[in-house]
Amino acid sequence: MLKKCKYYNNHQTAVSLMIDDLSPIYISYDNGKIKPWYDWGYERFKKDSLLDYFYKNFLNKFPEVKGTIYLPLKSEDGLPKTSNSGMYIKSNSFTDKDSDFFDSLSLFFDFAFHGLQHASYRNNDVTDKYIYETENLKLINYKLIKDELENFYRISNNVMSGGKFTGYHYFNEESFELIKKLGFKWWALRLSVNKKKNNSHSYIKIKSDKILDLPTNLNGNSFKTYLEKSSNLKSYYYSLKKFYRKIQIENYLDYLYSNQYVITIQEHFQNQAFNGKIQTPNIFDDILSLEYIYSIIRGCDVWHVNNSKLSHYIESYDSTNIKKINENTIKIEYSGSWNKMFLSFYSSYSSITNQKTGKIIKGLYKNNLWIYNNLEPGLYTI
Ligand SMILES: [Zn+2]
Numbered sequence: 001m002l003k004k005c006k007y008y009n010n011h012q013t014a015v016s017l018m019i020d021d022l023s024p025i026y027i028s029y030d031n032g033k034i035k036p037w038y039d040w041g042y043e044r045f046k047k048d049s050l051l052d053y054f055y056k057n058f059l060n061k062f063p064e065v066k067g068t069i070y071l072p073l074k075s076e077d078g079l080p081k082t083s084n085s086g087m088y089i090k091s092n093s094f095t096d097k098d099s100d101f102f103d104s105l106s107l108f109f110d111f112a113f114h115g116l117q118h119a120s121y122r123n124n125d126v127t128d129k130y131i132y133e134t135e136n137l138k139l140i141n142y143k144l145i146k147d148e149l150e151n152f153y154r155i156s157n158n159v160m161s162g163g164k165f166t167g168y169h170y171f172n173e174e175s176f177e178l179i180k181k182l183g184f185k186w187w188a189l190r191l192s193v194n195k196k197k198n199n200s201h202s203y204i205k206i207k208s209d210k211i212l213d214l215p216t217n218l219n220g221n222s223f224k225t226y227l228e229k230s231s232n233l234k235s236y237y238y239s240l241k242k243f244y245r246k247i248q249i250e251n252y253l254d255y256l257y258s259n260q261y262v263i264t265i266q267e268h269f270q271n272q273a274f275n276g277k278i279q280t281p282n283i284f285d286d287i288l289s290l291e292y293i294y295s296i297i298r299g300c301d302v303w304h305v306n307n308s309k310l311s312h313y314i315e316s317y318d319s320t321n322i323k324k325i326n327e328n329t330i331k332i333e334y335s336g337s338w339n340k341m342f343l344s345f346y347s348s349y350s351s352i353t354n355q356k357t358g359k360i361i362k363g364l365y366k367n368n369l370w371i372y373n374n375l376e377p378g379l380y381t382i
Pocket residue numbers: 020021114118166167
């Protein structure tokens with residue numbers, strides 16, 4: 001009579017564009033000139049900034065996009081001091097003056113924890129070992145991180161509800177205890193892109209608690225090779241291989257969609273890395289691939305959503321029961337860790353009554369069913 005919708009408004013699935021490492025930094029190999037492919041966020045929305053490029057060439061075409069930015073809170077502190085002579089590195093910090101900047105980004109994205117400095121090079125030398133910050137997370141880091149999260153809230157008015165370890169590296173159980181203590185409700189623990197396995201969410205058990213583990217399952221650069229112009233000298237075999245790969249990714253997208261797995265797209269802001277290499281995937285190089293992905297998705301029944309709302313929804317789905325009390329009465333019970341239930345329901349009945357308030361609630365008609373997006377736990381007459 002009343003059933004839980006797998007996704008909000010009974011959508012088939014949910015899509016989130018997840019971009020790592022927005023930082024107030026740029027690295028130029030061109031006499032210090034700033035171009036979109038050198039910028040990591042240093043220029044904010046100025047002309048020739050990466051974000052200006054990204055908005056003009058992608059977000060303006062797909063205003064429905066929602067997603068999550070994994071933000072290292074103090075990445076400018078992790079810059080290597082030694083650099084090669086042709087490399088210009090500049091940084092400034094995110095400050096109170098950036099509140100408008102974060103407001104603009106918030107129209108599309110929420111923000112998630114991704115370390116303080118992200119990573120560093122041993123001896124500050126870019127030719128030496130790259131050490132991910134979260135390899136060594138300890139409970140004694142609690143106060144330091146908590147202060148930076150509060151500072152970020154002051155600047156951006158955003159509460160981070162989840163995050164990701166840098167480079168997916170983590171040290172031990174203490175890392176999990178720390179993220180639980182910091183109040184995070186979800187985490188992107190695993191990277192498993194373009195594979196038909198581990199596509200469902202799970203939970204990280206931390207003593208008697210748990211945190212939702214969201215999968216990361218589609219590479220933003222998936223169609224890049226297919227869309228690249230190839231010279232006439234390339235063989236027929238090469239073209240066939242490219243085409244075959246394209247079909248494989250389209251099939252994979254169809255598999256995620258048909259099985260109602262979330263579609264979570266992995267990307268980075270950086271193009272140029274400190275070691276002179278190109279970071280893959282990155283939104284500058286993958287702009288056409290992202291356009292291709294979202295063109296396919298546009299014709300589908302998906303919920304565009306950021307990770308915070310998505311996690312809240314999934315956790316509510318897993319933590320809500322519908323009990324049949326008698327012929328006409330049901331009880332909705334929520335036992336999740338968020339302060340309230342966030343869940344849609346469907347029914348063949350066009351209205352139901354909240355027994356406590358006496359209010360008659362009308363459903364929204366969609367695909368031969370009536371959808372209820374704003375119910376609270378309690379007793380209902382069907
Ligand atoms: Zn990162």
